[in-house]
Amino acid sequence: MTELKGRADTPVEFEEAPIDETEGLVIVSRSFGRQTWDRFRRHKLAILAGVVLLILTISFWVAPALSPYDFDEITPEFNQGPSLEHPFGTDDIGRDLLVRTFKAGQFSLLIALLVAVLTTVLGAVIGAVSGYFGGATDSFLSQVINLFLVVPSFIVLLVVAVKWGSNPTGIAVLLALLLWTSIARVVRGVVLQYKEQEFVLAARAAGAGSLRILWRHIIPNTFGPIIVNATSW
Amino acid sequence: MLGYTIRRVLTTIPLLLVATFLIFVLVSVSNDPRSRLAACGTCDESAFRRLEELYELDKPIPVRYFGWLSDVVAGDWGVALSINSIPVKDVVLERAKNTAIMAIPAFILIAGLAVVLGVYSAVRQYSTSDYVITGFSFLGISMPTFFFALLLQAVFVVWWQEWFGLKPFYVSGLHTESFGDLVSSLTLPVVTLTLVVVAGESRFMRASMLEVINSDYIRTAKAKGLSERTVIFRHALRNSLIPLVTIWALDFAFLMGGSVITETVFAWPGLGVLLVNSIFAQDLDLVMGVTMFIAVIVIVFNLIADILYGVLDPRIRYD
Numbered sequence: 001m002t003e004l005k006g007r008a009d010t011p012v013e014f015e016e017a018p019i020d021e022t023e024g025l026v027i028v029s030r031s032f033g034r035q036t037w038d039r040f041r042r043h044k045l046a047i048l049a050g051v052v053l054l055i056l057t058i059s060f061w062v063a064p065a066l067s068p069y070d071f072d073e074i075t076p077e078f079n080q081g082p083s084l085e086h087p088f089g090t091d092d093i094g095r096d097l098l099v100r101t102f103k104a105g106q107f108s109l110l111i112a113l114l115v116a117v118l119t120t121v122l123g124a125v126i127g128a129v130s131g132y133f134g135g136a137t138d139s140f141l142s143q144v145i146n147l148f149l150v151v152p153s154f155i156v157l158l159v160v161a162v163k164w165g166s167n168p169t170g171i172a173v174l175l176a177l178l179l180w181t182s183i184a185r186v187v188r189g190v191v192l193q194y195k196e197q198e199f200v201l202a203a204r205a206a207g208a209g210s211l212r213i214l215w216r217h218i219i220p221n222t223f224g225p226i227i228v229n230a231t232s233w
Numbered sequence: 234m235l236g237y238t239i240r241r242v243l244t245t246i247p248l249l250l251v252a253t254f255l256i257f258v259l260v261s262v263s264n265d266p267r268s269r270l271a272a273c274g275t276c277d278e279s280a281f282r283r284l285e286e287l288y289e290l291d292k293p294i295p296v297r298y299f300g301w302l303s304d305v306v307a308g309d310w311g312v313a314l315s316i317n318s319i320p321v322k323d324v325v326l327e328r329a330k331n332t333a334i335m336a337i338p339a340f341i342l343i344a345g346l347a348v349v350l351g352v353y354s355a356v357r358q359y360s361t362s363d364y365v366i367t368g369f370s371f372l373g374i375s376m377p378t379f380f381f382a383l384l385l386q387a388v389f390v391v392w393w394q395e396w397f398g399l400k401p402f403y404v405s406g407l408h409t410e411s412f413g414d415l416v417s418s419l420t421l422p423v424v425t426l427t428l429v430v431v432a433g434e435s436r437f438m439r440a441s442m443l444e445v446i447n448s449d450y451i452r453t454a455k456a457k458g459l460s461e462r463t464v465i466f467r468h469a470l471r472n473s474l475i476p477l478v479t480i481w482a483l484d485f486a487f488l489m490g491g492s493v494i495t496e497t498v499f500a501w502p503g504l505g506v507l508l509v510n511s512i513f514a515q516d517l518d519l520v521m522g523v524t525m526f527i528a529v530i531v532i533v534f535n536l537i538a539d540i541l542y543g544v545l546d547p548r549i550r551y552d
Contacts (some may be wrong), residue, residue: 019287020480030439043359045364074424117248134551138551139240139241139244140244140540142241143244143245143247143248145535146245146248146252146489146531146532146535147248147251147252148523149483149486149531149534150252150527150528150531151252151255151256151257151259151506151524152524152527154259154508154509154512155256155259155263155512155524156259158263159259159263161260161552162263170551181483182479182480182483183480184480185535185538186437186476186480187481188479189475189479190441190475190476190539192475192542192549193475193542193548193549195474195544196546196549196550197548211429218360220378221444222257223300224440224441224443224476225437225440225441225446227440227478228433228436228437228439228440229437232374232436
């Protein structure tokens, strides 16, 4: 409590040991990252989920390295059920499915991460701008969102698959381009609601510019749905 | 709000033009209807030329598009060559009806369950029931639709018959002979759709509800002595529904567009399967007809969601 004793505007009137009235009321300020970490640490299910994710991630890279088979190695045993040599069985040309599953896990994980980040950023920015600025901007962006929703992904995927084949980054970017629309709609709706509230008016009265209001005051309020969306891929 | 609605409806016209043009080009460059004849032993040069004439393959794609467009504007959607040359409009409306029979009950269940589960687990955050609901949501989000559909078929039809000697539900197809048949053929696909879609929606509801119940005006409402029920249902729910209304519109349009996997597993004659089949059959007029229909549904329901925002929260104004 040394910082309280040093306060110049607090006259110390008692000679005897002062009763610390602020005991238990002092809040040690913690950074946002620190608060998040502390909440995460106390949340048993979150820790469990984190550990499972970590184990899976490590095994996606370790298991193919330890496996006696290569992911594209063709063995004489084809179309086999699970056995000791092939715990997941083999496919129709005799490749070991265990090593193929874990190898595929690497790509799934990378693509999922990339898609989650890209859709979230693209969707949140377009949705927030559309909802906040309103008017012609909103009409235009809303119809752009509709455009991406109405062109069937299946047709786009067919054409792109023929033209560019399959490379993981390409797939992730393409999926992001096809999937950003729902979070954009959600963020737009929430921004429409928040931009009329008093704290935004207060921020504007205090002289904050549009970008600052969006970034500091409105976007943090849309984190709930954004996180739900980003974690569902 | 009326001005806004009119503006949105008017800006939909250029949107539909751009969208249909894009789809037309994508379908035209990705396949050639003449390739269908490659496998046909008895077809001669004349069949080849008939297809060329029908699809105007000697003309550039934009010219063909305007040909299609002027026919559609005149009310002629063309014929579905892959389904015995029935008019596209008849096929699409018939299939849309079948899809609606499945989509509407599923949507009502989804919407209701999402609110109940989302609110319940938000109000009792970190309780056992919240963990159970959260656990099942993640199960629903992570489980592939086809797997769940097949599991339901195995448990409720195949195994059920072994255990109890009766077959409670139809495994496949749409049966409309009696109301009982209809319900029986609907049950499994509707349950599949509901569980898969409600998982994500209840997460949105929970997140949004948590945001609202931790805000100042909810504390004020509680402080002035209102019952928990009143606070949650009169004050919090309405303010937390906006994300869910957005998702409802998107999901309803998705359900009405036909869920390909569920329709395939349950052999349901719906729009989703029709679209995929028409793409593989290179039936251009049918692809265009189905996508136009789905596009209009997407646009209409997103507009309804935008109007509902204003009803839920009158502070939201577009003008």
